[in-house]
């Protein structure tokens with residue numbers, strides 16, 4: 001029998017996660033042999049596609065759910081600081097690659113777009129003001145501005161002001177340094193850069209159909225989706241970067257650490273506007289508060305998007321329920337993921353989250369007029385003819401075992417790795433693409449501990465002069481690194497208005 005082809009690493013899926021990990025591994029060990037296997041005929045065809053996500057460079061500058069308020073009124077800014085420094089770690093990697101000449105123009109994937117938070121009513125204003133006063137004391141948020149003055153808001157968000165009741169109480173914060181990121185363009189740039197390296201292959205229209213233990217590594221079965229032909233590849237390490245479809249592959253691996261995990265898929269929709277007359281009046285990402293009792297992914301925002309040199313506006317997301325794990329997936333994805341080991345946690349989540357289910361069903365049932373009503377809370381004079389409905393990517397939220405409740409629903413991401421470090425999978429969807437580099441660094445530390453401390457330590461320090469904790473604690477270093485990243489990513493030359501005019 002012919003021997004299988006052998007590589008060091010197989011990465012399943014060509015989204016932002018696999019593309020980042022593959023390029024990072026090649027930087028750390030240029031001799032490493034790796035293969036990226038993608039089911040679609042191009043990279044970034046699922047959640048990493050620019051129209052499947054909101055493209056917010058999440059840095060805690062505008063997302064009000066990153067600074068939760070406790071019942072006693074106190075506000076916790078830890079999560080906002082952590083995500084901000086994680087984003088700076090992502091920017092360090094992109095800046096490093098940019099300086100190396102890996103990207104012809106970083107502006108093809110990252111653009112300056114101010115990040116604003118906007119609230120209504122006394123309670124909202126009280127929260128925003130307290131949050132601003134706390135964040136402002138931290139160096140990562142020193143440039144944040146606050147206003148209750150409508151003439152100032154008219155400058156900050158001119159599209160959103162006309163047509164409001166004169167006595168409406170509103171407030172906003174702004175950080176000019178926010179960004180819009182085209183994660184699809186970034187993914188494809190990373191894949192292109194990778195394909196130029198020796199011993200790195202990116203194979204499209206190939207589905208990973210199975211994986212089994214092979215000594216200390218894995219044998220991966222790969223099927224050509226056009227010809228139906230199959231082949232097997234042996235790998236020392238496998239990364240399941242299959243987005244929503246990572247869970248079924250993780251279950252197939254049979255590793256102990258996969259037991260008990262389930263998935264709760266949530267679909268999404270946006271309203272999109274390409275009318276240049278409307279688009280030019282809004283140059284910001286404006287985030288507000290989710291309705292009481294609704295999940296974090298339902299936080300409404302009105303965003304400038306910069307995709308392929310054109311600007312558009314996106315409003316949403318409107319959530320919905322589906323049983324598919326990928327936008328191009330199958331309705332059987334959810335039922336086929338039920339196992340003896342996860343049925344308990346899944347039933348517990350179904351029992352404890354009836355409100356969420358009801359909320360998702362009500363979102364699905366909304367008419368276009370009801371969707372426009374939500375938009376008009378932000379943009380009172382919105383006209384139906386300027387907006388069309390688009391389908392967003394899938395988010396498969398994590399269901400996991402819980403000793404008290406039996407099972408819980410988790411809205412973040414979770415890296416699941418085998419004890420021997422030969423396989424890892426990324427589950428969950430938030431805050432997602434913005435913090436890819438931190439997640440992949442965690443993977444490397446967990447699955448390649450010897451190399452991280454030994455042969456790769458110097459290169460890691462060169463690419464990442466400061467990691468999250470140091471950036472959070474050292475103001476001078478934070479500002480130095482951030483300024484360096486701005487310069488390398490071409491974010492200092494132009495103001496937002498000039499940059500995408």
Ligand SMILES: Cc1cc2nc3c(=O)[nH]c(=O)nc-3n(C[C@H](O)[C@H](O)[C@H](O)COP(=O)(O)OP(=O)(O)OC[C@H]3O[C@@H](n4cnc5c(N)ncnc54)[C@H](O)[C@@H]3O)c2cc1C
Nearest residue numbers: 013015016017039046047048053054056208243432433434
């Ligand atoms: C509505 C929405 C809004 C979001 N907004 C933001 C945002 O504003 N900012 C942000 O930072 N993040 C955001 N995110 C999150 C972000 O999009 C994701 O975290 C990120 O794109 C996930 O990347 P990935 O590589 O893990 O998965 P994906 O991009 O989904 O890639 C997975 C790939 O695996 C392939 N695949 C699946 N199964 C197989 C198989 N068996 N064999 C081979 N290939 C396979 C798929 O075809 C796909 O190409 C958002 C997500 C959604 C859904």
